[in-house]
Amino acid sequence: MANEIVEAGNKEEETPEFDLSSLSGSERAAILLLSLSEEDAASIIRHLEPKQVQKVGAAMATVSDLNQVKVSAIHRAFLEDIQKYTSIGMGSEDFMRNALVAALGEDKANNLVDQILLGSGSKGLDSLKWMDPRQVASIIMNEHPQIQTIVLSYLDPDQSAEILSQFPERVRLDLMMRIAHLEEVQPSALAELNEIMEKQFAGQSGAQAAKIGGLKAAAEIMNYLDNSIEGMLMDQIRDQDEETATQIQDLMFVFENLIDVQDQGIQMLLRDVPQEVLQKALKGADDALKEKMFKCMSKRAAELMRDDLEAMGPVRVADVEAAQKEILAVARRMADSGDLMLSGGADEFV
Template identity: 35%
Template sequence: MKDKKELKGVEKAAILLVTLGAERAAQIYKHLKEDEIEKVSIQITQLKAVSPDVKLEVLREVYNDILAREYVEQGGLDFAKSALANAMGEERAKRILERVQRSLEGNPFEFLDKADPEQLIMLLENEHPQVISLILANLSPEQASAVLGGLPDQVRYEVIRRIASMESITPDVLELLRTSLQTRISTMMGGTAKVGGPELVAEILNRVDSNVEKSVLEKLEKEDPELAEQVKNLMFVFDDFMLLDDRDLQKVIRSVKDNRDLVLALKGATEELKEKFFKNMSQRMALMLKEDMEVMGRVPLREVEAAQQRIIQVAKELDEAGEIVLQRRGAEEEVFI
């Protein structure tokens, strides 16, 4: 494992979440954007052994940043600088405050991080190396490296040299450059970039609690029935397991870690769907689940829906891994040869 000084921000975030545990990590996920969740989740899967010292340093850094933010909010930067310097020395206080300031101010070029690198290269290829270096210095390392790789050799060298020697720049200049770039990239893309649509709505609703999903769909059905139908056709719901190939359903059943989820989920299923599940498991397992369903008695609907969502999530993970193929109602049936 790397030393803490060599860790990227996303690696520190992954270590923090793993250290805090699954329950607290889930609470933090609720406050992150979807692309942030994706990046951190991927990083968590790639984490190897993390020493206790590295975990402690990451926790200490997060604590100090939170402390600094509180000081800034209470009395401004001067108060925060004085309080932190008294607590941990001037040099360390300065580093922490610089980090917090960058976070509070935000990144004026954040919109470029989601742009196609090829478009950025076209946008910047005729710019002066000083302008290019300023922009790349404000992009994520991944996006900056992708753009840098597409620049001519001589320009690439000049840009790297200027980034290495770059110092502070006034906010007015950054804002002027940001506005100019936003206008030009919008013109280049012709104003037709796809940023939403029924597909995105379906994907979002597939990830929220069932109560939120129901509420949104009910309102959508009242205001725009046609759009609501489009969204529902793009979503995968528990009843759609009826469309699943038997072998794929068997893989889903085997991948469900807690049989109690199957018991709860099937309590809210149609008789036809129950039978489909039962015929795709061993007779012994089917008998055991049926007995558990009878013994369990009445359960809150929210528990049934939560169990169904967990099984749906298992199926989606298998689908994304290419192990099964999920069919949705209204979607064109995939043909295999």
């Protein structure tokens, strides 16, 4: 009996555990940032891309039941033996706004905070940004193709790619051609579209007339499509308009764009790429990209790769392109998991 009482007492003194599996990566990051000072949080936020800031910021704005058990679990998972809690008691909205202002400046931060805090309460076109792509597809599926085109051009390319994937194959071609040739939407048309969207799920956007669509938008959406859909759709576009297909392809993410990826990202990428594939891919790469790759390897690995490339005989262009395509497929998988963010050739990578 005495042993049972002692064991029961020990159990009561144990710190309760929190199951982190119920939290997304953005939610974990949000709780971690909320447990830091505004200055420390801001210094971290400065290193994030806008889309990452938006995801984490949205989680910061909606996180609930922030308690020591949950925070301790986050700290144990990400930073060992953290003991100090500085900003736990502050309202998440005030904390988020102050930290974002310190990181981004007042104007950018206020615009971002307003967008984040609207969240699911956003209206018109903006509310679509917070919906599941399949839900958006069902909303616009029976609308006029021009409305579908504007919506796909207005949303982020990764979301638009998922939405486009929900459409029948014959419709994808028509929409992609429309997106490629769309340049500007007049304020009256955009306002009318917002009204249409409001009737579907209530609200008003306040969005201004914008230059949306165009070849770059089409290329960015293509970047996020599954390889099978992308290849088929590009062939269909080329059959209908070879010049447009060429222009889109020129703006898409290509192997040479890897030179803009940060070294840490390249190192992660190289860990998932077989050496023989990398060797073939680099055979057709320019010297600058080769040096970029060598710099991200160990000294020994770089020397071996240089020697292998020098000793390598002629390689068919088709084999080089296939190897480069395979590496790009790995890069896109990493992008899906959040380790890389891939976009058009004119944009930066992380």
